[in-house]
Amino acid sequence: MTPSHEIEARLRETAEELLREKRVDLFLGYEKASLPFRTAPLFLTSPEEVKRLAWNPFCTTNLAVYLPRLFKAPADARAAKAAPPPPTVGVVLKGCDTLSVVALIQERQVPREKLVLVGVACPGMVDRRKAERALGEHQALGAGEDAHGNVHVVVEDGTELTLPREEIVADVCLECRRPTPSIHDALLGAPVEAKAPDAAQRRTADFESKGLSARWEHLQKTLSKCIRCNACRQACPMCYCKDCLLDQTRPRWVGASTDISDVTIYHLLRAFHMAGRCTDCGACARACPMGIDTRLLVRKSTQLVEDLYGYRAGEAIDATPPLSAFATDDPQDFLTEP
Amino acid sequence: MSQTQSVQKTASEKDWEPKIVAFLCNWCSYAGADLAGVSRIQYPHNVRVIRVPCSGRVNPAFLLRALQNGADGVLVSGCHPGDCHYISGNLVARRKFALLKELLQYAGIEPERVQFTWVSASEGGRFAAVVEKVVEDVRKLGPNEKLVKTL
Numbered sequence: 001m002t003p004s005h006e007i008e009a010r011l012r013e014t015a016e017e018l019l020r021e022k023r024v025d026l027f028l029g030y031e032k033a034s035l036p037f038r039t040a041p042l043f044l045t046s047p048e049e050v051k052r053l054a055w056n057p058f059c060t061t062n063l064a065v066y067l068p069r070l071f072k073a074p075a076d077a078r079a080a081k082a083a084p085p086p087p088t089v090g091v092v093l094k095g096c097d098t099l100s101v102v103a104l105i106q107e108r109q110v111p112r113e114k115l116v117l118v119g120v121a122c123p124g125m126v127d128r129r130k131a132e133r134a135l136g137e138h139q140a141l142g143a144g145e146d147a148h149g150n151v152h153v154v155v156e157d158g159t160e161l162t163l164p165r166e167e168i169v170a171d172v173c174l175e176c177r178r179p180t181p182s183i184h185d186a187l188l189g190a191p192v193e194a195k196a197p198d199a200a201q202r203r204t205a206d207f208e209s210k211g212l213s214a215r216w217e218h219l220q221k222t223l224s225k226c227i228r229c230n231a232c233r234q235a236c237p238m239c240y241c242k243d244c245l246l247d248q249t250r251p252r253w254v255g256a257s258t259d260i261s262d263v264t265i266y267h268l269l270r271a272f273h274m275a276g277r278c279t280d281c282g283a284c285a286r287a288c289p290m291g292i293d294t295r296l297l298v299r300k301s302t303q304l305v306e307d308l309y310g311y312r313a314g315e316a317i318d319a320t321p322p323l324s325a326f327a328t329d330d331p332q333d334f335l336t337e338p
Numbered sequence: 339m340s341q342t343q344s345v346q347k348t349a350s351e352k353d354w355e356p357k358i359v360a361f362l363c364n365w366c367s368y369a370g371a372d373l374a375g376v377s378r379i380q381y382p383h384n385v386r387v388i389r390v391p392c393s394g395r396v397n398p399a400f401l402l403r404a405l406q407n408g409a410d411g412v413l414v415s416g417c418h419p420g421d422c423h424y425i426s427g428n429l430v431a432r433r434k435f436a437l438l439k440e441l442l443q444y445a446g447i448e449p450e451r452v453q454f455t456w457v458s459a460s461e462g463g464r465f466a467a468v469v470e471k472v473v474e475d476v477r478k479l480g481p482n483e484k485l486v487k488t489l
Binding site for chain 2: 300301
């Protein structure tokens with residue numbers, strides 16, 4: 001594992017070079033945030049500012065979420081003609097984030113030739129909530145990475161604590177299938193191997209082994225916390241529709257209330273829309289203010305697409321997403337026969 | 339929304355009859371249902387037909403909305419593979435339906451609540467048999483309570 005400060009230095013060099021040579025108009029990265037265990041997305045346009053770029057165990061945000069809106073053409077044809085040419089964008093991506101970018105390129109939301117992908121091999125990012133839980137009574141004032149890749153924290157009375165990384169790494173990172181970027185123009189850090197590539201599959205099978213009504217009970221219990229803030233949709237790089245089905249009011253397909261029926265339908269539809277598109281970056285789960293396992297249903301739709309159509313989202317730019325295609329011999333044993 | 343719901347509420351438990359919403363494609367299944375009627379084939383009256391241009395038009399949101407508004411079961415029927423008026427609408431739909439059915443089952447909704455089939459314009463008898471089977475399946479399950487909105 002390459003230490004974060006080394007990666008950070010190389011990241012700054014790379015960004016500086018790209019901006020100085022005008023190979024990118026905009027560089028997307030992370031910046032230290034005012035609270036511990038967090039970073040903020042950073043949009044850089046001048047090479048003088050690269051000092052602000054940060055790389056640490058808290059760079060959780062999937063920056064791919066900002067890309068589609070940078071390339072969205074105005075709906076009006078005349079406005080589209082007058083619009084300035086799309087920018088060239090450099091962006092910092094972890095392994096999971098590159099999958100999102102590949103899926104976005106496939107769906108023609110971002111042009112590959114306008115992107116400079118700076119990949120970083122990622123050893124797994126820290127889950128803020130897990131870290132806060134691990135601290136218990138203590139209040140963190142600052143956090144960083146120590147020489148062994150663990151997280152050291154300074155708490156309110158000035159004492160320093162060390163949290164082992166594997167204990168506070170996010171669930172989604174424990175299930176990661178691609179820690180090292182699949183496509184990149186520059187790769188920082190030594191490649192990392194996936195530790196448990198079939199962990200997500202096991203969790204789906206575990207849930208499935210419960211009975212029908214036990215699954216329903218569990219789902220209702222999980223989703224009853226949902227406040228319908230739509231943060232999971234906003235944080236998802238694949239949710240870029242201009243007119244989301246959930247926002248339509250004529251007709252209103254999905255009720256906006258927190259009634260458990262509306263909530264369940266919302267999550268079912270979200271899982272359905274993610275089928276063959278979700279790259280399991282965990283952005284939805286991180287965004288959820290109520291700590292809901294938003295990936296519960298989505299994991300299944302991802303698994304289904306893999307089982308039925310042998311497809312994994314974000315693996316190849318030239319592949320066709322499974323729900324945009326068909327085969328004449330697709331399985332149809334689910335059909336009702338009289 | 340709640341025409342269907344209020345109807346359901348007035349019916350007492352004892353004389354409960356399953357209510358099935360059927361989305362039939364204009365070119366095959368709707369004509370198949372029509373043929374069943376014209377041929378005077380008897381089939382249960384529990385089915386409410388909604389005509390759609392193609393089974394590919396059926397969005398999963400339609401089915402969930404029907405269940406939410408008090409339908410006890412949903413049936414979607416289109417042309418047999420290869421017979422689609424729009425060449426491949428039903429083939430695209432087949433992938434959607436396969437996923438949806440599995441996903442609902444995973445979420446804990448009885449798989450019999452949502453059923454899919456193909457009925458051609460010449461299969462009046464098959465349409466009647468399908469409806470009979472769906473109604474029987476749903477009758478065994480009892481009223482749909484899982485997704486119904488009671489707010």
